[in-house]
Every structure is written in C-alpha cells, then in structure tokens.
Amino acid sequence: MKKYILFDHDGVLVDTEFWYFRAGERALADIGLTLDKDRYLRDMAHGRGTWAQARAAGADESVISRQRATRDEYYREYLRAEAIEIEGVIDTLAELSKYVRMAIVTTAKRADFDLIHEKRRIRRFMEFVLDREDYEHAKPHPEPYLTGLKRFGATPAETLVVEDSSRGLSSAVAAGIDCAVVHNDFTASQDFSRATCRIKTLAELTDIIRTGA
Known part of the structure; x- marks a missing residue:
C-alpha cells in the first residue's frame, strides 16, 4: 500500500491547462504569430512550450521576454475569471x-x-x-x-x-x-x-x- x-x-x-495555452496563444497573436496547439503539446512533453514556436518564427529574445510577461498577465486574468x-x-x-x-x-x-x-x-x-x-x-x-x-x-x-x-x-x-x-x-x-x-x-x-x- x-x-x-x-x-x-x-x-x-x-x-488550467487550456487557459495557460490560451494565454500564450493571445500573447503570440499580439505580435502576429499563431501558436499551433499540436506542436505546443509535442513541445510541452519535452519541457518546452509557447516560446519554442516564437523563436522558430524569428522572434528575438527581447520580444519574447516582453510577451512572456504579457502571457502571464493574460493567464492571471483567466485564473480570476474562468471556472477551473x-x-x-x-x-x-x-x-x-x-x-x-x-x-x-x-x-x-x-x-x-x-x-x-x-x-x-x-x-x-x-x-x-x-x-x-x-x-x-x-x-x-x-x-x-x-x-x-x-x-x-x-x-x-x-x-x-x-x-x-x-x-x-x-x-x-x-x-x-x-x-x-x-x-x-x-x-x-x-x-x-x-x-x-x-x-x-x-x-x-x-x-x-x-x-x-
């Protein structure tokens, strides 16, 4: 036992898994990028996530740092508002x-x-x-x-x-x-x-x- x-x-x-993804999706959309869900799930299995796709699309680290903070704000917005x-x-x-x-x-x-x-x-x-x-x-x-x-x-x-x-x-x-x-x-x-x-x-x-x- x-x-x-x-x-x-x-x-x-x-x-909360979906809402974390949704926050990242919004953060990338802000800079004209699309977060592919299937790739996100594959990357997540290896400890990667939203920003792997951003880097692959050519986003530089200063933009990623800014959008990471934006993602966190979106996520906390969802945590306050959604039924989890x-x-x-x-x-x-x-x-x-x-x-x-x-x-x-x-x-x-x-x-x-x-x-x-x-x-x-x-x-x-x-x-x-x-x-x-x-x-x-x-x-x-x-x-x-x-x-x-x-x-x-x-x-x-x-x-x-x-x-x-x-x-x-x-x-x-x-x-x-x-x-x-x-x-x-x-x-x-x-x-x-x-x-x-x-x-x-x-x-x-x-x-x-x-x-x-």
Missing part, C-alpha cells in the same frame, strides 16, 4: 487523507499558485507544496519529484505520483516512482504508455490506494 501521493497541480487538481474547479477533487482528497500523506509538486509559478488557491480548499490536505521556485530543473527532469520524496523522507516504492501530462509522467518515471495518469481533455493525445495506470477521475485513486492495486 502506498503511503504518500505527490500530485501534479495543473490539469490534475484544477482545470474539477468536480469531486475536494471529496476525493478528504477520503485519501485517511490513508496517505499528500503534497503537490508543480511547475506553476508561486504567484499563480497562490492566486488559484486564495479561496480554494485544496491546500488544507497537503503537507507541502513545491512550485517552480523550489527546484532548479523542471519536469521532465526527475528533480521535482525527487525533491518531493526527500521532503517526505519517502522511498519511491512507498509513493504514487498523479499526473496528466507526458512531461510529468517522464519526470516521475525518471525518479523511479509509479505514476497514475488522470484523463485531461487537453493532454489526452500525449503518450502515456509508461504510466502505471490510467484513471478517468481522481475518485478512482481511493480504491487504488486501499487495495494496493
């Missing part, structure tokens, strides 16, 4: 808290994470949160999840990662940790062949943890 769960955040606990809750998350975390210790390991910026959770109840179930400022190498590098293991004092065998992207799955696999991939419409086309299991909703985790499946 697993004793610890390390949750990814975006697309797992809150439905995922049904059943709070009930599932409450049930899981009877069996395991939990934490979040996210590539989100701290400012974005704090904005998302100003009025949400998810953090109360987590012993800690590791965001992008808490480690050097982002997913798909194993460092984020290895840092989570160290913080818990846990072994890989005792731990389950929950992800929704192939980038996050690669990070978990590289850290030697079993990974359950939860369905997300935005990332559904990515390669999850190395996942320990695939689930439609977080609610399925309760049986997985209780039965040790």
Whole structure:
C-alpha cells in the first residue's frame, strides 16, 4: 500500500491547462504569430512550450521576454475569471487523507499558485507544496519529484505520483516512482504508455490506494 501521493497541480487538481495555452496563444497573436496547439503539446512533453514556436518564427529574445510577461498577465486574468474547479477533487482528497500523506509538486509559478488557491480548499490536505521556485530543473527532469520524496523522507516504492501530462509522467518515471495518469481533455493525445495506470477521475485513486492495486 502506498503511503504518500505527490500530485501534479495543473490539469490534475484544477482545470488550467487550456487557459495557460490560451494565454500564450493571445500573447503570440499580439505580435502576429499563431501558436499551433499540436506542436505546443509535442513541445510541452519535452519541457518546452509557447516560446519554442516564437523563436522558430524569428522572434528575438527581447520580444519574447516582453510577451512572456504579457502571457502571464493574460493567464492571471483567466485564473480570476474562468471556472477551473474539477468536480469531486475536494471529496476525493478528504477520503485519501485517511490513508496517505499528500503534497503537490508543480511547475506553476508561486504567484499563480497562490492566486488559484486564495479561496480554494485544496491546500488544507497537503503537507507541502513545491512550485517552480523550489527546484532548479523542471519536469521532465526527475528533480521535482525527487525533491518531493526527500521532503517526505519517502522511498519511491512507498509513493504514487498523479499526473496528466507526458512531461510529468517522464519526470516521475525518471525518479523511479509509479505514476497514475488522470484523463485531461487537453493532454489526452500525449503518450502515456509508461504510466502505471490510467484513471478517468481522481475518485478512482481511493480504491487504488486501499487495495494496493
């Protein structure tokens, strides 16, 4: 039976993946460029995203720096305005808290994470949160999840990662940790062949943890 769960955040606990893409799409449109979704998803699997396409289109670094800040503003606008809750998350975390210790390991910026959770109840179930400022190498590098293991004092065998992207799955696999991939419409086309299991909703985790499946 697993004793610890390390949750990814975006697309797992809150439905933000599309809005992050949409913010980047708007930021590139401002400078006359189109963000191709399929290429974005392929790049994302390798830890790249919006700016790989901007560079390929010839945008210089000063323009990218300016539009990155614009993208962040657009994203926070969406976080304030859009419905990003995922049904059943709070009930599932409450049930899981009877069996395991939990934490979040996210590539989100701290400012974005704090904005998302100003009025949400998810953090109360987590012993800690590791965001992008808490480690050097982002997913798909194993460092984020290895840092989570160290913080818990846990072994890989005792731990389950929950992800929704192939980038996050690669990070978990590289850290030697079993990974359950939860369905997300935005990332559904990515390669999850190395996942320990695939689930439609977080609610399925309760049986997985209780039965040790």
